[in-house]
Amino acid sequence: MSDYTIIGKRMPRVDSRAKVMGKAKFTADLKLPGMLVGKIKRSPYAHARILNIDTSKAEALPGVKAVVTGKDTEGVKWGVFAYTRDQQFIQIEKVRYIGDEVAGVAAVDKETALKALDLIEVTYEELPAVFDPMEAMASETDLIHEDFPNNINIHVNIDTGNVDENFAKAHYIREDTYVAPEESYFQAEPYAVVARFDHEDCLEVWMPNGGPHMKSKPLSNAFKIPLHKVKVRKIAIGGAFGGRSEICPVDYICALLAKKTKRPVRIQFTREENTIGTRQGHAMITTHKTGVDKKGRVLARETTCYMDGGAYSSTGPIATSVPFLSMEQAYRMESVRYNGYRIYTNKPIRGMIRTHGRGFACGLDTQLDMIADHLGIDPVEMRLRNSRQPGEYTSTKSYVDSCAMDETIHKAVEKSGFKKKWGKLPPYHGIGIGTNSVQTGFPMGIRGGSQSFIKFNEDGEATVMSGVVDNGQGNDNMLIQIAAEELGLLPEDIHLVSADTETTSSDPGSYSQVSTFVGGHAVKIAAQNCREKLFKVASKVLKVEPDKLAAKNRLIFIKDDPEKSIPIRKVVRISLLNFNSVNAEGGYWPRVDMKREWVKNPYGQMCEAFSFGTTIVEVKVDPDTGQVKVLEATAAQDVGYALNPLVLEGQFEGSIAMGGQGGMLTEYHEWKDGRCINPTMLDYKLPLACDMPPKINNIIVESVDPKGPYGAKEAGMSIAMSAAQGYSAAVSNAIGVYMDSFPLTPDKILAAIKKKNHK
Amino acid sequence: MEKIEITLNINDKPCEVRVFPNDTLLEVLRDELDLTGSKESCGEGVCGSCTVHMDEKPVRACLTLAMEATGTRIKTVEGLANGDDLSDLQQSFIDHGAVQCGFCTPGMLMSADALLNENPKPDEKTVRMALAGNICRCTGYAKIVEAVGHAGNPQDHCPDCKTKE
Numbered sequence: 043m044s045d046y047t048i049i050g051k052r053m054p055r056v057d058s059r060a061k062v063m064g065k066a067k068f069t070a071d072l073k074l075p076g077m078l079v080g081k082i083k084r085s086p087y088a089h090a091r092i093l094n095i096d097t098s099k100a101e102a103l104p105g106v107k108a109v110v111t112g113k114d115t116e117g118v119k120w121g122v123f124a125y126t127r128d129q130q131f132i133q134i135e136k137v138r139y140i141g142d143e144v145a146g147v148a149a150v151d152k153e154t155a156l157k158a159l160d161l162i163e164v165t166y167e168e169l170p171a172v173f174d175p176m177e178a179m180a181s182e183t184d185l186i187h188e189d190f191p192n193n194i195n196i197h198v199n200i201d202t203g204n205v206d207e208n209f210a211k212a213h214y215i216r217e218d219t220y221v222a223p224e225e226s227y228f229q230a231e232p233y234a235v236v237a238r239f240d241h242e243d244c245l246e247v248w249m250p251n252g253g254p255h256m257k258s259k260p261l262s263n264a265f266k267i268p269l270h271k272v273k274v275r276k277i278a279i280g281g282a283f284g285g286r287s288e289i290c291p292v293d294y295i296c297a298l299l300a301k302k303t304k305r306p307v308r309i310q311f312t313r314e315e316n317t318i319g320t321r322q323g324h325a326m327i328t329t330h331k332t333g334v335d336k337k338g339r340v341l342a343r344e345t346t347c348y349m350d351g352g353a354y355s356s357t358g359p360i361a362t363s364v365p366f367l368s369m370e371q372a373y374r375m376e377s378v379r380y381n382g383y384r385i386y387t388n389k390p391i392r393g394m395i396r397t398h399g400r401g402f403a404c405g406l407d408t409q410l411d412m413i414a415d416h417l418g419i420d421p422v423e424m425r426l427r428n429s430r431q432p433g434e435y436t437s438t439k440s441y442v443d444s445c446a447m448d449e450t451i452h453k454a455v456e457k458s459g460f461k462k463k464w465g466k467l468p469p470y471h472g473i474g475i476g477t478n479s480v481q482t483g484f485p486m487g488i489r490g491g492s493q494s495f496i497k498f499n500e501d502g503e504a505t506v507m508s509g510v511v512d513n514g515q516g517n518d519n520m521l522i523q524i525a526a527e528e529l530g531l532l533p534e535d536i537h538l539v540s541a542d543t544e545t546t547s548s549d550p551g552s553y554s555q556v557s558t559f560v561g562g563h564a565v566k567i568a569a570q571n572c573r574e575k576l577f578k579v580a581s582k583v584l585k586v587e588p589d590k591l592a593a594k595n596r597l598i599f600i601k602d603d604p605e606k607s608i609p610i611r612k613v614v615r616i617s618l619l620n621f622n623s624v625n626a627e628g629g630y631w632p633r634v635d636m637k638r639e640w641v642k643n644p645y646g647q648m649c650e651a652f653s654f655g656t657t658i659v660e661v662k663v664d665p666d667t668g669q670v671k672v673l674e675a676t677a678a679q680d681v682g683y684a685l686n687p688l689v690l691e692g693q694f695e696g697s698i699a700m701g702g703q704g705g706m707l708t709e710y711h712e713w714k715d716g717r718c719i720n721p722t723m724l725d726y727k728l729p730l731a732c733d734m735p736p737k738i739n740n741i742i743v744e745s746v747d748p749k750g751p752y753g754a755k756e757a758g759m760s761i762a763m764s765a766a767q768g769y770s771a772a773v774s775n776a777i778g779v780y781m782d783s784f785p786l787t788p789d790k791i792l793a794a795i796k797k798k799n800h801k
Numbered sequence: 802m803e804k805i806e807i808t809l810n811i812n813d814k815p816c817e818v819r820v821f822p823n824d825t826l827l828e829v830l831r832d833e834l835d836l837t838g839s840k841e842s843c844g845e846g847v848c849g850s851c852t853v854h855m856d857e858k859p860v861r862a863c864l865t866l867a868m869e870a871t872g873t874r875i876k877t878v879e880g881l882a883n884g885d886d887l888s889d890l891q892q893s894f895i896d897h898g899a900v901q902c903g904f905c906t907p908g909m910l911m912s913a914d915a916l917l918n919e920n921p922k923p924d925e926k927t928v929r930m931a932l933a934g935n936i937c938r939c940t941g942y943a944k945i946v947e948a949v950g951h952a953g954n955p956q957d958h959c960p961d962c963k964t965k966e
Contacts, residue, residue, distance in 0.1 A: 052960060054895045061903030062891040062910060064838020064878035071837035230842050230850065230904035230938050280842075280904030281938050313843045514902025514939050688898040688961065695941030696901065703941075723847040723936060731932040731942040736925065738943050 047594050048527045049752055052688040055519040056533060057278075057512065066278040069234035069248045070310045077236070078107055080299050080309035081155040082292060083145035083162050084319070085137035088388035088716030089171035089186070092135060092144065092164060100147060100161040105154035108302040109162065110146045110295065118264045120289055123640075126195070126355035128187050129391075131264060131294040137166070138186055138353035139388050140717050141318040146295040148307045173716050175327070175350040175385040186353065186386040195351050196358040196384040200366065200644050202437050204377040208342035212333030216413055220330070220405025222784040224350070224711040225323040225704075226721075227395060228728055231280020232316040235296040238306035244271045245297050250279040251541075252287035253551015255489060255509055258543040260289040261297065269543075276541040282513035283700065284394040285321045287553050288356060292319065317721035321393030322711065324361060324384070325350040328402045330409050338417050338427050344379045345369075347402060351384040352391045358384050359640035360484065361392065365399025368763060369406055370437045371479035371652050372447070373428045378437045388716050396759070397701040400766045401784050404706070407476050407767040408780050420464055421475050421771065422455050430479065430654065432745070440648040444755070446680035446745035447654040451477060453741045454678040458658040470663045472776025476767020477656045480759040482750075483556040483649035485638050491631030492561040493547035494568040496525065498624040502596065502611025503535045504572070509549025510561035511541040515757075516689040517557045521565050523685060524751065528569030530593020530610060547629075555756035558685065559651060560630050563751040568628030575624060576610065579617045583608055632749075651747045655679040655760030657768035659702065659735075663776040665795055668788030670707055670773055672734075677765065678741035682755030691740045693758030698738055702765030703729040706773075706785050807871050811836070812880030820867045827851045827862035830877060838878035838907045842936070849935030852908035853877045859915040859934075878907035881914060889953035890914055897948035897961045901939035909935045913949040922954055 044050050060066040097109040112134030121127035132143050145162050149155035172178040178186070178193040186193055209215060235249040245265065251257050254274035262269045279286070292309055299307045311319065326349050333342040345366065351358060362382040370378065397403075414424035430436075432445040454475070455461060463473045483490070495507040506525045512518040518538055526533045539545055549564075550556050577588040580598040584591070584606055592601045599607035617624045635646030658676045663669070677694045684690050708727035712719050720726045746753030766784075773786045779794040804819040811834065818833045830836040830853070839862050842850035851862040854876040881888050890913055893899070900906050909932065916923055916931040923931070928949045929942070937945060947959070955962035 052898075054898060054961075055900065057903070058895040058900040059887070061900045061906050062878075062887065062894050063882055064836070064907045066903050067837070068840070068904060070841070071831075073835070228936075228938055230848070230902060230936070231840070232842060278903060280840075281902045283938075313845070514904075516901065692898050692901055692940055692944055695943040696939045697941070699941035700938070722845065723843040724845055728936050728938065729941075730936065731929040731946060734929075734942050738941065 046527055048523050048533065049685055051686065053519065053523060053533065053686050055516050055689065056522055057518050068231055068278045068280055069236055069250060072236045072248060072308065074236065074238060074306035077306040077308055078148040078150060078303060079152045079155045080146060080148045080296050080307045081159055082143055082295060082309065083159045085140060085142040085144055087137055087166055087168055088140050089169040090137050090166035091169060092133060092137065093167055094165040095145060096163040097145065099163070100158040103154065103158050103161060105150040106147060106158045107305065108148045108299050109158065110298050110302060111144065114298060116264060116266055120260055121355050122288065122357050123359060126358050129354040131291040139390050141390055142353065143291045143295065146299050148299040148303050171388040171716055173387050173389055173713065175348050175387055178385050178387050186388060190386060193386040194383055195355055195386050196362045196641065198359065198362045198380065198382040198641055198644060200378065200380040200438060202377050205342050205344060205379045208377045209333045212341050213336045214413060214416060215331065215333040216409055217329065217331040218405065218409050218782060220328050220401045220408065220782045222326055222401025224325045224392070225395065225709045226317050226711065226726065227283045227285040228723065228726065229281035229283060229285065232313055233290065233292070233311040233320050234309065235293050236306060236308045237297040237300040239301055239304065244273055246273045246275060247293065247297060248275045248277045249293055250282065250286050251511060252282045252513060253511055253549065253553055254541045254543045255548050256287055256551050256553070257289055257293060261293065264294050273544040274542065279513045282552065283396040284398065287551060288393065290320055313723060314721040318390050318718060321356060322390055323395035323398065324392040326399060326401050328405050330406055332409055332413065334413055338414060338419050338424050340373065340375045340428050342377045343375050346381045349382065349384045350387050350389065350392065352387060352389045354391045356391050356393045361394055361398065363640050363644065364394065365402035367648065368399065368403060368478055368480055372430055372477055372654065374430060374434065375437055390718065396762045397705045397766050400705050403478060403763055404767050404770040404784055405782065407771060408774060408782065411771060412780050422451060422460060425451055425475065425477050429477065439645045442652055443749065444651060444682060444745040444747040445654060446743045447477065449743050450654055450656040450678040450680055453743060454656040454658045454676045457739050457741060458660065458674065458676040460658055463660070470665050470776050472772045473658065473660045474768050474771025474775050475656065475658045476764040476771055478760045478763035478767060479652050479654045480756065480763065481554055481649045482559040482651045482653065482756045483550065483632050483634065484554050485634040485636055486550050489548055489550055490634065491629055492549040492564040493627060493629035494564040495627045496568045496572045496625060498614045500614060500618065502609065502614050503537065504529055504531060505537045505539060506565060507539045507546050508561055508565055509541065509546040510557050511552055513552055515693060517552065519689065520558055520562055520685060524562050524565050525569045528566055529573055530598065531596055535596065555759050558754050558756060559750050560632055563630035564628055566751045567630060568626055571628050572626035575622065575626060576613045579622055580608055580613045583616065650749045651682065651755045653680055653755045653760045655764045657702065657761060657764040659768040659772040661772040661776050663773060663791060668791035670786065672703065674737045675702060675735045675765065676739040676741065677761045678743055679761050680743040680745045681757050682747040682750045683744050683753035684742045685752060685754050687742060690742060690757045694740045694761050695738050697758045697762035698765045699729050699734060701762035702769040703734055705766045706769035708785060708787065710785055807868060809870050809875060810873065811875045812877060822868055824867045825863055826865040826867045826870050829867040830862060836877050836879050840904055840907060842904065849912060850905050850908040852911040852935065854911060854915060857915065857918060859912050878910055881910060890917060893948040893952035896963055897944050897951065899940065899944040899948035905935060905937045909937065909945060917952060923950065925950060
């Protein structure tokens with residue numbers, strides 16, 4: 043057992059009290075004096091040239107305070123990378139999907155704002171639209187973006203060499219194609235923004251975000267104002283799941299309306315707008331060709347994936363790479379060639395999502411099961427023969443330090459009774475296993491590190507400042523646990539100032555599971571530096587060297603003689619009276635390969651640590667209805683070290699729901715001529731309490747990463763990914779058909795059963 | 802359309818408000834009375850984030866007209882605690898880690914509170930069915946179901962139940 047006082051304990055979260063009392067403020071709850079209501083005019087066409095926009099009637103409507111169009115902007119284009127800047131925040135020349143922003147209105151109330159939208163007259167010339175990525179790629183004319191031939195937005199090519207030679211040596215080769223349509227985040231909180239310009243002409247803005255510093259920089263670029271003039275404020279956030287990391291055009295439009303009216307403006311999305319006007323998950327068509335030796339070890343693999351990227355780049359190069367990276371982290375391959383294509387279509391914009399590449403990953407695992415079947419190996423053994431081991435390099439040359447992939451497999455197998463059940467369950471009753479791995483961070487240049495400041499107040503309590511944001515996963519509590527542990531205080535003695543760009547230093551945000559590993563680490567170092575200062579002063583009072591001291595329960599004491607102690611509050615006061623600072627700072631920058639680039643150079647150290655997860659699922663399928671009933675899910679993850687098992691279990695269970703239950707059984711979008719026909723919660727089927735498996739077994743595996751804070755890596759993401767794989771494997775096992783089109787809805791299951799029975 | 806003055810009984814307090822006949826109870830709670838604990842997530846009666854009690858029965862405030870609420874007793878999430886003293890259910894949500902982003906929490910609590918008022922010791926299946934009208938995207942429901950089942954009903958085997966002193 044560890045010696046930690048607060049770390050590693052089942053600590054209820056500090057933010058829960060305000061939330062259960064209904065006191066926590068989300069963006070749509072904010073009311074500022076004189077605040078106006080903003081609304082967005084969106085394109086009704088999937089692809090059209092804008093010939094004219096006449097706003098005069100809207101502007102003349104009583105109660106309308108401002109109308110903005112592309113002409114009011116500085117013309118700055120957005121894209122995560124310099125080579126992907128393809129999106130105007132308000133379109134001037136063309137619209138590229140149904141929902142593209144063409145104008146914004148601010149008015150005294152919602153009814154007036156909506157009426158004004160109808161009075162804006164936009165003349166369009168419709169252009170041929172394309173909704174299928176394969177058709178889009180075949181097209182050489184009517185490009186969605188003129189600079190991108192064949193509508194190919196991004197092409198990632200990875201080749202480790204020797205692929206063809208190893209295929210020639212292979213004992214058995216399979217090639218299979220897997221498909222999955224778009225899915226959506228459906229965060230509980232619909233997107234909302236409040237913006238105002240203050241008395242010093244600084245932009246003050248509140249919105250759900252995956253990293254406040256990721257929002258402030260593009261806003262400063264778009265308005266051509268210095269970074270210190272953009273103050274992204276902290277606010278409660280109702281979920282992100284990867285969908286709120288980037289700037290959203292409405293952030294800018296809301297601020298532009300505030301600038302023009304000199305009043306605060308609030309824009310609140312409808313549920314449909316949240317689905318159409320933010321981001322979605324990519325639809326993907328993935329072909330895996332795998333060659334193995336007699337023992338089932340992968341000698342060569344060639345994967346080609348076509349991703350429907352929608353109208354703009356978003357996180358394009360990252361999104362095109364991550365499904366491959368998860369696979370190369372989870373499994374060893376002697377050689378591999380990957381070609382990922384992200385293709386523009388006239389559909390809403392696609393970004394990163396929690397189970398990014400569900401068809402990609404499920405396809406890979408399904409194919410492994412098929413190969414195992416052919417070789418007469420069981421799925422567990424097949425994975426153990428190919429699973430990542432500590433001390434290895436991935437195919438793209440990332441060193442993997444801590445790795446307990448095998449332990450997650452063994453423990454999940456034991457808990458679920460897999461060995462006893464595999465091959466012995468009655469018809470339409472199945473069990474399946476999935477394994478996956480995710481990164482803790484990407485090379486993010488100057489924004490890859492996090493810095494924290496800690497100040498002591500004269501009453502002996504401390505304020506911690508950090509750029510880390512809490513989207514609902516518990517990051518605020520994580521930071522407070524770390525600070526309290528290191529400073530020797532109780533959690534209630536720590537006041538957290540976070541996710542505010544005016545007062546906190548740059549931080550990568552909750553992007554790529556990095557909050558604990560980088561942001562938590564920075565707080566830990568800042569707290570240790572602060573403690574060192576206190577120990578220096580305390581050592582004079584207690585008359586021992588500082589290294590003989592420890593801090594706990596608001597006291598600094600001698601380690602070998604704990605009765606001899608001094609309250610921290612007193613040490614702070616003595617310090618101040620003796621002209622000693624009691625504040626400190628600390629920062630953490632992961633040692634990644636800064637030369638690694640998504641397209642130009644996809645090789646080198648990706649991040650410092652990887653998490654590994656296994657999910658085993660047991661299901662029963664009703665052969666008459668195609669309905670799947672999940673009996674039990676077992677989730678085991680190598681998290682590095684569990685800072686708070688209570689929070690961690692919640693991440694596992696949420697991952698089973700989103701990755702498995704929703705992601706593999708019910709969630710997908712349907713389209714008609716580029717229009718999403720199920721954008722609301724009524725039509726898009728999210729898992730309910732009564733749908734979930736009655737039993738979820740959580741297994742925490744701790745490999746104690748040498749670089750992570752206390753050895754921690756990340757919590758839950760490799761469960762979200764492996765849950766999708768486990769669900770699909772279990773259904774395939776139950777019906778005796780290897781499925782290749784996800785999610786596994788009743789119609790597909792019934793068709794598969796019917797086809798099988800006809801043979 | 803003209804505004805009409807009505808009196809609503811909210812959390813045992815009379816509240817005089819001027820409303821349009823088509824204003825929903827949710828709009829009046831949030832915009833006129835600043836009771837922003839009740840949330841709007843779907844706006845069409847699917848997600849349950851706006852659940853409040855009307856005469857002790859859970860209703861969707863987004864589908865209820867404010868005028869319909871006259872002459873009834875409305876309870877919102879702000880009325881669950883007694884001042885700073887949380888109800889057993891609220892405390893149980895905290896202790897069991899049932900709150901993540903917290904956006905669905907108010908509606909979830911109101912549905913669960915209505916269940917517990919009728920059935921103080923519901924079994925797991927009953928809890929799951931009673932919460933079937935409330936969508937949570939973060940938790941996978943496991944900890945919420947546990948928190949409701951153990952509220953005011955601590956279980957020896959549960960590491961997160963605080964036994965009463």
